[in-house]
Amino acid sequence: MPRISARLERPRLNGPFDQYYRHAEQRMERGALIATDQGGKIALRNIRTAMQGAGLGRLGNGLGAQSDLSETGQVHRYAGGGFSASGVVFVRSGSPRTRGTIDAYTLGAEIQPVRGRWLWIPTDEIPRLAGRRKMTPDLYTKNGFEQKIGPLVRVRSVNGYPLLVVKNASVSLAGKKRSARALTKSGRARKGQVEKEFIVAFVGIPRTARAARVDVIALVQAVQRDLPTLYAQAMGRN
Incomplete structure (x- = not known):
């Protein structure tokens, strides 16, 4: 399933303001963690709602969401500087039948x-x-x-x-x-x-063809466009 990510970088700064910038970067990291966590949850909720609206009942319950905030509480750091934070919607069901059905109704499939x-x-x-x-x-x-x-x-x-x-x-x-x-x-x-x-x-x-009923990519992209707003809201809470 699609991943929602945010990557931010800042130039390395030395001198008497290092402590201030370290604190500012920590706030930025926390804001990115919160924003991508919220984005993943919103995407999951929207996908489940779309599945119900498409007549797929509780099939959306086979999906889940997780994020760097919920898994480790930490961002991913890069050797050259900067960091990223992610939230992801994934198929959590272990049932091959459920996984195949989700693939078919979100990607389309020919069933043999x-x-x-x-x-x-x-x-x-x-x-x-x-x-x-x-x-x-x-x-x-x-x-x-x-x-x-x-x-x-x-x-x-x-x-x-x-x-x-x-x-x-x-x-x-x-x-x-x-x-x-x-x-x-x-x-x-x-x-x-x-x-x-x-x-x-x-x-x-x-054989039979099953058309996709839910455009997961479009739903996730809509949340990605809202990430700046979610980030600003998260920074306001930090």
Whole structure:
């Protein structure tokens, strides 16, 4: 993720005012530490807000912010003089799935199947999640949906792509989504349901593209432009 940095330099001064300038430089360092720490926190807050606004729910909780102030409390000094202070927004989640999702929605991505030839996309006929995980054919079987709805049968669509369907199931009479259920033991639809010869549970596709929804670079650059103001505010508090 992008880093927010500030670098300041001053000429080396000797003489009776050295103590004054050392104190002034310490204030400058502290101001830079506070400003970049605040900048990182503002950038994180803005990115999380943008993710929520883009319909990504709590995905932004997989991000974090840290800075030289929060990590060491010290600036980075350069051998030739001067120093820098930084704040950074980073992906803190250790979940490969979460990290990949954040990359996809902030950078864009082409998603291809990891195992097998097809990506299986659940339809609106079946539950979207199995527990807290996105529904897949494997999770469908492992979580008992073959008993709740019916076993999956692979067929070919008119475009040549595969479908996973459930034969002889039922759906909501009122047209409610994700309402598929198995028929009763007597082969009838349950109350409020209507029998269907088959329902499509999953659609197989070879790949899909995911467009970026949040421009993280633009959000961080906006905070970078505000760093002089944040620095001035920090110096006022010092």
